[in-house]
Amino acid sequence: MTARPTSRRGLFRAAGLGAVAGLVPAAARAAEPALRGTGDLGLVVERATGSLLLVETTGRSVLARIEGLGDMSHASLVFDRTERFAFVFGRDGGLTKVDLLTASIVKRVVQGGNAIGGAISDDGRLVAVSNYTPGGVRVFDAETLEMVADVPALDRRGAPSKTVGLVDLPFRTFAWSLLDGDEIWIGDFADPRAPKLTKHPDIGRLPYDGVATSDGRWYVAGLFGEDALTRLDLWTAGAKPEKVLTGYGKGEQPLPVYKMPHMEGWGAAGDLLLIPAVGRHEVLAVDRDTFREVGRIPVHGQPVFCVARPDGRQVWVNYAHPKNDTVEVIDVPSLKVVHRFVPGPAVLHLEFTPRGHEVWISVRDRDRIDVHETRTFAKIAEIAAKSPSGIFFTPRAHRLGV
Amino acid sequence: MTARPTSRRGLFRAAGLGAVAGLVPAAARAAEPALRGTGDLGLVVERATGSLLLVETTGRSVLARIEGLGDMSHASLVFDRTERFAFVFGRDGGLTKVDLLTASIVKRVVQGGNAIGGAISDDGRLVAVSNYTPGGVRVFDAETLEMVADVPALDRRGAPSKTVGLVDLPFRTFAWSLLDGDEIWIGDFADPRAPKLTKHPDIGRLPYDGVATSDGRWYVAGLFGEDALTRLDLWTAGAKPEKVLTGYGKGEQPLPVYKMPHMEGWGAAGDLLLIPAVGRHEVLAVDRDTFREVGRIPVHGQPVFCVARPDGRQVWVNYAHPKNDTVEVIDVPSLKVVHRFVPGPAVLHLEFTPRGHEVWISVRDRDRIDVHETRTFAKIAEIAAKSPSGIFFTPRAHRLGV
Numbered sequence: 164m165t166a167r168p169t170s171r172r173g174l175f176r177a178a179g180l181g182a183v184a185g186l187v188p189a190a191a192r193a194a195e196p197a198l199r200g201t202g203d204l205g206l207v208v209e210r211a212t213g214s215l216l217l218v219e220t221t222g223r224s225v226l227a228r229i230e231g232l233g234d235m236s237h238a239s240l241v242f243d244r245t246e247r248f249a250f251v252f253g254r255d256g257g258l259t260k261v262d263l264l265t266a267s268i269v270k271r272v273v274q275g276g277n278a279i280g281g282a283i284s285d286d287g288r289l290v291a292v293s294n295y296t297p298g299g300v301r302v303f304d305a306e307t308l309e310m311v312a313d314v315p316a317l318d319r320r321g322a323p324s325k326t327v328g329l330v331d332l333p334f335r336t337f338a339w340s341l342l343d344g345d346e347i348w349i350g351d352f353a354d355p356r357a358p359k360l361t362k363h364p365d366i367g368r369l370p371y372d373g374v375a376t377s378d379g380r381w382y383v384a385g386l387f388g389e390d391a392l393t394r395l396d397l398w399t400a401g402a403k404p405e406k407v408l409t410g411y412g413k414g415e416q417p418l419p420v421y422k423m424p425h426m427e428g429w430g431a432a433g434d435l436l437l438i439p440a441v442g443r444h445e446v447l448a449v450d451r452d453t454f455r456e457v458g459r460i461p462v463h464g465q466p467v468f469c470v471a472r473p474d475g476r477q478v479w480v481n482y483a484h485p486k487n488d489t490v491e492v493i494d495v496p497s498l499k500v501v502h503r504f505v506p507g508p509a510v511l512h513l514e515f516t517p518r519g520h521e522v523w524i525s526v527r528d529r530d531r532i533d534v535h536e537t538r539t540f541a542k543i544a545e546i547a548a549k550s551p552s553g554i555f556f557t558p559r560a561h562r563l564g565v
Numbered sequence: 566m567t568a569r570p571t572s573r574r575g576l577f578r579a580a581g582l583g584a585v586a587g588l589v590p591a592a593a594r595a596a597e598p599a600l601r602g603t604g605d606l607g608l609v610v611e612r613a614t615g616s617l618l619l620v621e622t623t624g625r626s627v628l629a630r631i632e633g634l635g636d637m638s639h640a641s642l643v644f645d646r647t648e649r650f651a652f653v654f655g656r657d658g659g660l661t662k663v664d665l666l667t668a669s670i671v672k673r674v675v676q677g678g679n680a681i682g683g684a685i686s687d688d689g690r691l692v693a694v695s696n697y698t699p700g701g702v703r704v705f706d707a708e709t710l711e712m713v714a715d716v717p718a719l720d721r722r723g724a725p726s727k728t729v730g731l732v733d734l735p736f737r738t739f740a741w742s743l744l745d746g747d748e749i750w751i752g753d754f755a756d757p758r759a760p761k762l763t764k765h766p767d768i769g770r771l772p773y774d775g776v777a778t779s780d781g782r783w784y785v786a787g788l789f790g791e792d793a794l795t796r797l798d799l800w801t802a803g804a805k806p807e808k809v810l811t812g813y814g815k816g817e818q819p820l821p822v823y824k825m826p827h828m829e830g831w832g833a834a835g836d837l838l839l840i841p842a843v844g845r846h847e848v849l850a851v852d853r854d855t856f857r858e859v860g861r862i863p864v865h866g867q868p869v870f871c872v873a874r875p876d877g878r879q880v881w882v883n884y885a886h887p888k889n890d891t892v893e894v895i896d897v898p899s900l901k902v903v904h905r906f907v908p909g910p911a912v913l914h915l916e917f918t919p920r921g922h923e924v925w926i927s928v929r930d931r932d933r934i935d936v937h938e939t940r941t942f943a944k945i946a947e948i949a950a951k952s953p954s955g956i957f958f959t960p961r962a963h964r965l966g967v
């Protein structure tokens with residue numbers, strides 16, 4: 164076996180296989196893009212420099228750096244269904260459309276003052292952004308970035324709200340939560356000029372994030388103001404939000420919360436969801452159907468991301484400051500931590516290759532991405548990146564509820 | 566909303582949006598390929614003419630026809646992790662590597678006498694083919710199509726066997742069944758020149774197909790010679806195959822079997838698997854964990870494919886001759902048929918867009934693919950194809966157990 168597909172199919176032939184890539188050669192950005200598939204591409208957010216690193220996961224190399232994205236200190240992004248374009252949601256309210264094949268910015272608009280995330284519709288036509296400032300949700304034409312809908316988040320008392328936990332649902336529909344308004348809204352944008360909104364008030368205090376389960380059945384909001392989560396059944400007409408896991412921290416001494424746990428990445432561990440507990444050194448194992456707690460796993464620190472390997476057999480966990488130099492691996496069948504290692508200071512995010520054989524981990528304060536094999540846990544590559552945070556691979560384009 | 570991404574991003578600018586595409590313009594095949602993402606591409610097997618139709622699902626159009634693939638009367642294919650290349654397994658033992666971006670054949674080898682299917686490893690380096698003639702499994706370098714392993718399927722008595730139900734498992738591993746040998750084999754090809762084989766004998770009479778559940782936990786073989794299925798736990802070291810659903814047709818008058826049901830497409834309907842019953846006008850609903858029957862759904866004919874929409878909320882079913890002009894849709898929460906329609910004679914296969922908003926259906930004897938919206942069931946496009954059978958979209962590249 165001497166097959167090294169990337170060396171022949173590489174977009175810019177820029178960086179070596181699996182080696183520390185170092186700076187992207189200046190020539191790389193100017194090169195003529197070669198024909199290539201887009202199924203193994205990814206983007207890494209470089210949070211301090213307003214840039215993205217374009218990577219490929221077959222040969223584990225850097226293809227290019229894309230600059231000029233504004234404030235990327237907490238950026239996230241989604242891919243369109245062709246896997247050619249990414250839509251980047253910047254902290255400064257910037258919405259940037261990036262072309263992965265030419266490694267360039269197609270278009271950039273500043274659509275709000277402070278954005279926290281977004282989603283793309285299943286048909287690839289609509290991109291929705293949730294805003295802290297001015298609040299509400301704005302929907303854009305994916306082709307042109309023209310705004311096609313502006314939905315302020317005025318709660319039942321008429322007060323404006325920050326929005327969080329924006330996810331895509333089937334059929335040009337999005338769901339999101341009103342952080343200050345304590346509501347969950349579902350917006351059907353089949354006709355984006357006349358969206359149909361369904362509003363669920365009084366869902367619990369201060370929803371700070373939300374996810375949909377990978378089957379699109381449940382929308383789940385994390386609550387900052389209560390010791391519970393709220394879930395909404397999206398398959399049953401007329402269903403009301405219900406609180407679940409109420410009092411999951413009750414009776415114990417809560418620790419100061421260093422960082423809210425993130426909800427992305429749950430949902431695929433067989434019958435279980437593995438959920439970071441708020442303000443505790445614990446991961447909760449929850450039955451996917453009933454949302455009853457079936458176990459607690461003591462862990463190294465306050466978990467930030469609990470990401471299930473795509474087959475659900477392992478969950479990898481990173482932690483909040485001051486324990487954020489460490490990663491642990493939970494074996495799902497036994498609900499035990501089976502591996503712990505210390506990549507270095509400020510491990511911010513992790514992303515699996517689509518069938519789960521490898522995982523990429525951003526180590527911000529070492530300016531590095533580490534790639535590990537998930538069977539042996541061995542580190543197999545290091546990739547230089549400037550203050551890397553979020554890592555996003557193109558197969559996300561095809562997932563529900565991201 | 567006037568965004569029509571395909572019209573600008575189309576590979577060959579060959580066919581109109583959503584219209585009956587008609588014949589592919591001759592110019593199309595010669596045109597210079599434009600840059601495009603590969604996440605929304607697909608291939609349709611044209612079973613009578615040894616050809617493949619290259620399609621895209623955003624604008625629902627034909628991009629090109631690729632000819633010269635040999636006997637495609639029962640062909641299937643897999644995509645590499647870049648989503649640029651497909652590996653096509655022909656009935657004549659041909660293994661053909663196709664480039665979707667140039668719409669051309671990269672390489673073709675005749676690797677056996679009669680092949681029934683294949684799979685690709687998670688790292689994209691190895692393609693495995695299961696053969697009726699000469700039997701056994703052969704493994705090829707995905708880059709060069711050079712054979713790197715030849716594993717004859719000699720059963721415990723030393724007799725050669727046809728192989729079926731070949732699937733990929735994590736970490737360069739494949740599983741398959743010995744049709745004549747009544748065995749399941751797991752092959753770890755981490756070092757393809759020295760594969761590690763685990764053999765499970767006496768799994769039940771005449772396994773005719775196999776699948777892995779989407780989490781990669783269970784390998785399930787359908788039995789032709791017994792009224793049961795066999796499943797193997799791939800997560801538990803030393804696990805033995807166990808028979809499940811034993812006697813699921815017992816006590817009733819079996820009908821003549823017109824066609825063996827296919828096992829591809831199961832596995833994502835929440836907690837349930839919806840399985841075509843052999844020789845009956847029924848679909849079985851089975852608990853995903855225990856494999857106990859939890860319900861039976863009376864249907865129009867003998868089911869061939871029961872394909873779950875990616876979110877698992879619906880299962881679409883086609884039928885064996887003489888009832889193969891009809892498709893039914895089962896609503897999973899209620900286990901009821903909620904829609905039936907008649908596309909035309911010889912409905913052979915169906916494939917969902919990755920987030921499930923649309924479904925493509927091949928209607929062989931009308932030389933046509935129909936595209937339906939899955940929310941309204943409405944037909945939204947027709948695409949001309951010559952005797953179409955299997956439909957394969959590139960996001961399959963990222964699924965486990967295909």
Ligand code: DHE
Pocket residue numbers: 210236237238239279280281282327328329330371372373422423425427428467511512552553554565
């Ligand atoms: C609501 C929300 C989302 C979901 C967006 C969506 O739906 O698309 C999100 C996504 C994210 C995502 C995208 C996750 C994904 O897998 O899609 C990442 C990588 C991320 C890395 C961080 N987040 Fe995030 N994050 C918050 C909120 C959120 N972060 C906060 O309120 C918080 C605690 C404080 C803040 O500074 O905003 C916060 C701090 C962090 C970090 O400190 C992290 C670890 C590193 C960093 O660089 O900011 N957040």
Ligand code: DHE
Pocket residue numbers: 612638639640641681682683684729730731732773774775824825827829830869913914954955956967
């Ligand atoms: C074992 C097997 C596989 C799995 C391959 C793999 O693991 O990759 C398979 C896949 C397939 C796939 C790929 C399914 C997928 O979703 O991956 C398709 C479309 C398919 C359409 C048909 N098959 Fe298939 N098929 C058989 C066996 C199989 N078919 C038969 O034994 C049978 C009954 C008789 C025969 O002629 O071989 C048979 C007839 C048919 C048809 O009549 C179908 C409906 C139409 C046709 O054109 O042949 N078979």
